[in-house]
Amino acid sequence: MTLSERVMRWVRKLFRGNAKMLTCQEQVELLADYLDGILHHETASALERHMEGCPECLTFMKTYKATSAWVREIACEEMPEELKTRLASFLKAKILQEHPGGDH
């Protein structure tokens, strides 16, 4: 690393130090809004800056994101045909009981 690179790095670090620095806890609280893309630009940038220097938060985001995606992939059981038949019969009988004059 050259001297100028070192100086630039130091300046960037100094600048970051003046900006609002997020803690890991704040980062986790903001994660959902960040992934939904609804965070204010400055807050999103602060969150990204935090993650650049925090491998744990980067991993946290990766695993949080994966968890949400996996939940959406869970296969839902289809309604069995015989249940549809039973439900229709149940409702027909109940409705007939309550409204004997109906055409159910």
Added chain:
Amino acid sequence: MSLSDQELVEQIKAGDDAAFKALLGRYQERAYRLALSLTKNPADAEEVLQDVFLTVYRKIASFEGRSAFSTWLYRITVNTALMKLRGRGPAQESIDEYLPQFTKDGRHARMVVDFTHGPEKLLLLKEREQILREAIEALPPDYKVVLVLRDLEGLSNEEVAEVVGASVLAVKARLHRARLALRGRLERYATASGVRP
């Protein structure tokens, strides 16, 4: 061209039973999926479904269409399923132990484990699904309802808020905590199984 929900509702109000059958056919699968996701028991889900559509038939006259019919149906299904869950007693565990822990200065208090990959490939699809199903089942009802409606049924935050009668902010907060708890359970499982980044 098929009739809209509102048109079918008006026909049911006018005494048309065929319209009720059409509405039943249109929504029974969605209601079943939701009831089963919440109760995790096919027999309970069937009873919930019976109660739901009987309630729809009995109360359709009072449905004014201020919200979508689907929202109304989801609300009845959620309430009926929750009553069923309450009948089982307080089986849900606290989610706090699965939420991330922080030090006083806001840093992670525990190691954050990357369970999305690993040499042993322990979190295979089936295994992962099983853990997630158990984790969803163990969520407190308020969290479970929001997660199921949002992530399994694909409703928007606004729609979920309307179904559960809460603010969008409250829905988002519950959803976030529910996802954090599921993430925590996967992490714990991966840690116990020896998955390392």
